[in-house]
Amino acid sequence: MAVYALTGFSLVSLLSFGYLSWDWMKPSLVADVATDPMEKSVPPTFTRPPHIIFILTDDQGYHDIGYHGSDIQTPTLDRLAAEGVKLENYYIQPICTPSRSQLITGRYQIHTGLQHSIIRPRQPNCLPLDQVTLPQKLQEAGYSTHMVGKWHLGFYKKECLPTRRGFDTFLGSLTGNVDYYTYDNCDGPGVCGYDLHEGEDVAWDQSGKYSTFLYAQRVSKILASHSPKEPIFIYVAFQAVHTPLQSPKEYIYRYRSMGNVARRKYAAMVTCMDEAVKNITWALKKYGYYDNSVIVFSTDNGGQTFSGGSNWPLRGRKGTYWEGGVRGIGFVHSPLIKRKRRTSWALVHITDWYPTLVSLAKGNLSNVQGLDGYDVWPAISEGKESPRTEILHNIDPLYNHAKYGSLEDGFGIWNTAVQASIRVGEWKLLTGDPGYSDWIPPQTLTNFPGSWWNLERLTDGLRKSVWLFNITADPYERYDLSEQRPDVVRALLMRLVHYNRTAIPVRYPAENPRAHPDFNGGAWGPWASEDDGEEWEGGREPLKSRNKKKKKCKICKLRSFFRKLNTRLMSNRI
Numbered sequence: 001m002a003v004y005a006l007t008g009f010s011l012v013s014l015l016s017f018g019y020l021s022w023d024w025m026k027p028s029l030v031a032d033v034a035t036d037p038m039e040k041s042v043p044p045t046f047t048r049p050p051h052i053i054f055i056l057t058d059d060q061g062y063h064d065i066g067y068h069g070s071d072i073q074t075p076t077l078d079r080l081a082a083e084g085v086k087l088e089n090y091y092i093q094p095i096c097t098p099s100r101s102q103l104i105t106g107r108y109q110i111h112t113g114l115q116h117s118i119i120r121p122r123q124p125n126c127l128p129l130d131q132v133t134l135p136q137k138l139q140e141a142g143y144s145t146h147m148v149g150k151w152h153l154g155f156y157k158k159e160c161l162p163t164r165r166g167f168d169t170f171l172g173s174l175t176g177n178v179d180y181y182t183y184d185n186c187d188g189p190g191v192c193g194y195d196l197h198e199g200e201d202v203a204w205d206q207s208g209k210y211s212t213f214l215y216a217q218r219v220s221k222i223l224a225s226h227s228p229k230e231p232i233f234i235y236v237a238f239q240a241v242h243t244p245l246q247s248p249k250e251y252i253y254r255y256r257s258m259g260n261v262a263r264r265k266y267a268a269m270v271t272c273m274d275e276a277v278k279n280i281t282w283a284l285k286k287y288g289y290y291d292n293s294v295i296v297f298s299t300d301n302g303g304q305t306f307s308g309g310s311n312w313p314l315r316g317r318k319g320t321y322w323e324g325g326v327r328g329i330g331f332v333h334s335p336l337i338k339r340k341r342r343t344s345w346a347l348v349h350i351t352d353w354y355p356t357l358v359s360l361a362k363g364n365l366s367n368v369q370g371l372d373g374y375d376v377w378p379a380i381s382e383g384k385e386s387p388r389t390e391i392l393h394n395i396d397p398l399y400n401h402a403k404y405g406s407l408e409d410g411f412g413i414w415n416t417a418v419q420a421s422i423r424v425g426e427w428k429l430l431t432g433d434p435g436y437s438d439w440i441p442p443q444t445l446t447n448f449p450g451s452w453w454n455l456e457r458l459t460d461g462l463r464k465s466v467w468l469f470n471i472t473a474d475p476y477e478r479y480d481l482s483e484q485r486p487d488v489v490r491a492l493l494m495r496l497v498h499y500n501r502t503a504i505p506v507r508y509p510a511e512n513p514r515a516h517p518d519f520n521g522g523a524w525g526p527w528a529s530e531d532d533g534e535e536w537e538g539g540r541e542p543l544k545s546r547n548k549k550k551k552k553c554k555i556c557k558l559r560s561f562f563r564k565l566n567t568r569l570m571s572n573r574i
Contacts, residue, residue, distance in 0.1 A: 049142070049143070049360070049361045049362050050231070050292050050293055050360055050361075051228070051231060051284075051289045051292055051294070052138070052143075052232075052233045052293070052294050052296070053219075053233075053234050053280065053284065053293060053296070054103075054233075054235050054298070054353070055236045055277060055296065055297045055298070056100075056149070056237045056238065056298050057240060057297075057298075057300065057329075058096065058150060058238060058240060058242040058299075059242045059243075059299075059300070059303055059304050059307070059309060060240075060299045060303060060309070060329060061303020061304075061309035061310045061324075062299075062302060062310075062312075062324060062328070062329060063310040063311055063314075063442060064241075064266075064267075064303060064309060064310055064329075065081075065270075065329050066078040068329070070442075071258075071442065072255075072267040072270045073254070073274070074270060074271065074274040075274065076277050076278040076281065077274050077297065080297065080331065080333040081297070081331040081333065082341065083340060084295075084332050084333030084334060084337060084340060084341075085331060085332050085337060085342055085343070085344050085380050085381075086342075086344065087331055087346075088344065089344070089345045089346060089347050089348065090327070090328050090329075090330035090348045090349075091326050091327060091348070091349045091350065091393070092298065092300060092301055092327075092330075092349075092350045093300075093350065093393075093394070094301050094302060094318060094319050094325035094435070095117070096118050096150075096152050096176055096242075096300055097114060097117075097118040097119045097152055097153065097176075098114060098118075098394070099300040099301055099350055100151075100152055100153055100237070100300065101153060102349075102351045102373075103134070103298075103350050103351075103354070104127065104135075104165070105127070105133060105134070106134070106352075106353075106371040107131070107351060107370065107371060107372050108372045108394075108499075109394060110392070110394070110500075110502065110504070111370060111372065111502065111503070111504060112127065112504070113128060113505060113506055114127075115394055115396050115397075115398075115503070115506055116396050116397075116399065117508065118176060119153060119154045120176075120187065120511065121174075121175045121176070121187040121191075121515060121524055122187060122511035122513075122516070123154070123156070123509055123515075124156045124509050124515075124528055125154050125156065125507055125508070125509050126153060126155065126157065126160030127154055127160065127165065128507070129159055129160070132368060133165050133166045134166070134353070134357065135147070135166030135167050135233060136165065136166035137166075137354075137358045137361075137363050137364075137365075137368070138231075138233045138357070140363060140364065141358070142230075142231060143231045143232060144226060144230060145232075145234075145235075146167060146168060146169045146232070146233070146234045146235070147162045147170045147171075147172065147234075147235045148170075148171050148172055148215045148218045148222075148235070148236050148237070149171075149172040149215050149235075149236055149239060150172055150173050150176075150237045150239050150242075151172060151173065151237070152173075152175065152176050155524070155526055156512075156526060156528045157528050157530070158200065158526045160526070161200055167235070169199065169222070170200075171197070171199075171203065171206075171214075171215070172196070172215070173185070173195045173196055173197070173239065174197060174525070175187070176242075177242050177244070178195045178196070178211075178239065179244060179246070180212070180239065180240075180246040180247075181207075181208055181209070181210060181211075181246065182208070183195050183196035183206075183207055183211070185524060191517070193516075193517025193522055193524040194517070194522055194523040194524070195523065202523040202525065204523075210248060210272075211238075211239045212238060212239070212240050212269070212272050212276050215236060215239075215276065216276035216277075216279045216280055217279075219236055219280050219283065220279065220280070220283040223283045223287045223289060226287075228289045232289070233361075238273055240270070240273040241266055241269040241270055241273065241308075243307050245266055245308060246265070246269070247265055247268035247272055248268075251269070251271055251272045252264060252265060252268040254267075254271065255268055255271075260308070262306075262307055262308040263308045263310075263442070264308075265308060266307065266308025267308070281295070291335050292335075292336070293336075294333075294357075294360060295332065295334060296332050296353065296357075297331050297333070298328060298329070298350065299328040299329045301325060301326070301328070302314070302316065302317055302318045302319075302320070302324045302325040302326065302327070302328075303318060303324075304317060305317045305440045310440065310442040311323075311324030311325075311440070312439065312440060312441050313439065313476050314327060314476060314477075315437060315439050315476055315477040316434070316436060316437055316438070317435075317440070320434055321421035321435060322430075322434055322435065322437055323471070323475060323476070325435065326421075327475075328350070332380050337380070338381045338382050339383045342383070344379065344380060344383070346380070346384075346386035347386045347388045347389065348376050348379070348380075348386060349373065349388060349391050351372045351373035352373040352374050352375070352376045353373065354373045355371055355373045355375045356373070356374075356375050356376050356377050356380075359375045360377060372392075374387040375387070389424070390422065390424040390495065391422065391423045392496075392499050393420075393421035393422060394420065394421060395419075395496060395499060396418070396419045396432075397418060398506055398508060399418075399419040399433065400419075401415075401432065402417045402419070402432045404417075404463045405417025405418070405431065405432055405465030405466075406465070410431070410493055411486075411489075411490050413490075413494065413497055414493040414496055414497060416431040416465040417465060418432045419433055419434070420432060420496050421434065422492055422496055422499070423471065424491075424495055426470050426471055426472035426473070427468065427469070427471070427488055427492060428468070428469045428470075428471045429466070429467070429468050429482075429488075429492035429493070429496075430467040430468075431496070433465075439476070464480075466482045466489060467480050467482055468480060468481045468482035468485060468488060468489050468492070469481065512527070512528075514527045
């Protein structure tokens with residue numbers, strides 16, 4: 001039986017703050033009542049394809065939006081969600097590249113070869129070129145397509161760039177995280193470069209502009225220069241609220257009473273992003289797009305709790321397959337929704353946006369084979385049952401195998417040392433090492449390293465490799481039922497076996513020294529050409545550099561030391 005320990009807070013104190021008393025099934029903490037009589041009218045019918053605005057935020061925690069009871073101010077997002085449909089059974093992936101790849105392709109990452117980690121700046125890797133992307137399908141349907149923000153789907157060849165994958169225009173960064181003002185990104189000591197691009201060119205002239213403002217302004221310019229009579233798709237992938245934690249001072253001042261410095265900066269970034277969404281919504285109305293528009297809001301993964309984010313009351317954080325890593329904030333706002341102002345518990349996954357949006361655009365899906373997503377618009381707009389009944393969170397054969405996992409523990413059909421997770425109906429199964437598994441109440445996020453001490457911990461999970469939860473009844477993953485329901489465990493393991501048979505090999509090549517920004521004028525950008533062929537695809541180094549010895553990285557060794565120290569401290573403190 002699970003034994004829980006509270007360090008730094010008692011269970012009574014948590015209840016007194018109201019955290020454990022939050023009713024999961026309560027639709028929201030913002031009233032869903034109509035305030036504008038006009039919004040009760042029958043929504044307009046589809047006379048022409050709608051304008052689609054897809055907003056993706058980076059590392060925003062499940063708790064970090066007003067209608068989830070947050071201490072962070074998000075009035076725009078709260079209102080848009082309250083007037084639309086909140087998605088409270090919505091799933092994403094635990095880290096950046098996988099979520100973005102599944103959004104753009106409508107396929108699980110086991111079907112694109114991106115099932116392990118992220119695409120790193122120096123890897124000769126990108127979203128497979130044989131995949132027909134969401135913007136490409138929308139272009140076929142007559143849409144003008146634009147991307148603003150973070151790509152993070154590879155760029156080693158020009159063929160990998162957003163403008164070669166279906167976007168008419170692009171302003172943003174290609175790598176995973178950059179400075180919000182200077183747009184510099186370092187991929188290790190001494191491997192630094194500028195990363196802001198306009199189309200396929202480096203946007204040196206934009207340096208110094210805060211990215212959240214810059215991206216919102218670009219969206220407004222796109223809308224101003226386009227005709228609302230012609231359908232448009234804008235993918236806004238905000239850099240916010242990924243590290244580094246940077247925000248204009250006036251937003252930080254609003255949260256001056258927060259004792260945690262990281263949380264204070266993080267909150268400021270969320271509120272700044274909220275105002276950027278307000279400006280985008282205002283532009284939609286000003287330039288005549290709003291009445292025929294669909295706004296989708298989604299996070300890309302759970303919040304990073306040691307960098308100010310909060311996923312409370314969910315378990316885990318970014319990079320894990322606990323609910324705190326994969327249950328996302330999501331809502332749809334549109335005058336075209338038939339049943340507005342409600343909360344939907346329909347099961348929705350990020351792969352579903354591909355077929356849903358292409359169908360809304362009256363595009364053709366008959367020639368697209370192998371999609372893992374479903375058209376969930378009837379579930380969102382009309383409240384119908386979701387066609388989705390299960391989600392493969394992932395199968396990662398390269399992730400560190402769990403020490404105590406075995407084929408025997410998996411009934412002889414699955415090696416439970418392999419990191420994998422799946423949800424079928426109300427059941428969720430995890431095998432291998434699901435990742436950091438604590439529950440972290442937001443008020444305990446003290447300054448590093450003090451945050452280590454104020455966590456609620458489960459004491460019986462160190463020697464396990466299989467977990468089973470009834471997510472409907474136990475959304476916080478507190479009661480492992482794997483021993484009580486071996487029949488369900490076996491059934492879900494069989495589903496993992498089924499999916500694993502369809503998986504393609506992992507694409508995770510070695511880093512290539514030719515990617516160094518110094519070879520590209522000081523900026524990150526494509527370095528391989530078609531003439532490089534298979535050598536670059538496989539990630540092998542050029543012949544002239546293979547025999548060179550790698551320089552010792554003292555900082556890397558120091559980071560490795562602290563990771564190991566952190567792991568030991570975590571184990572000893574349970």
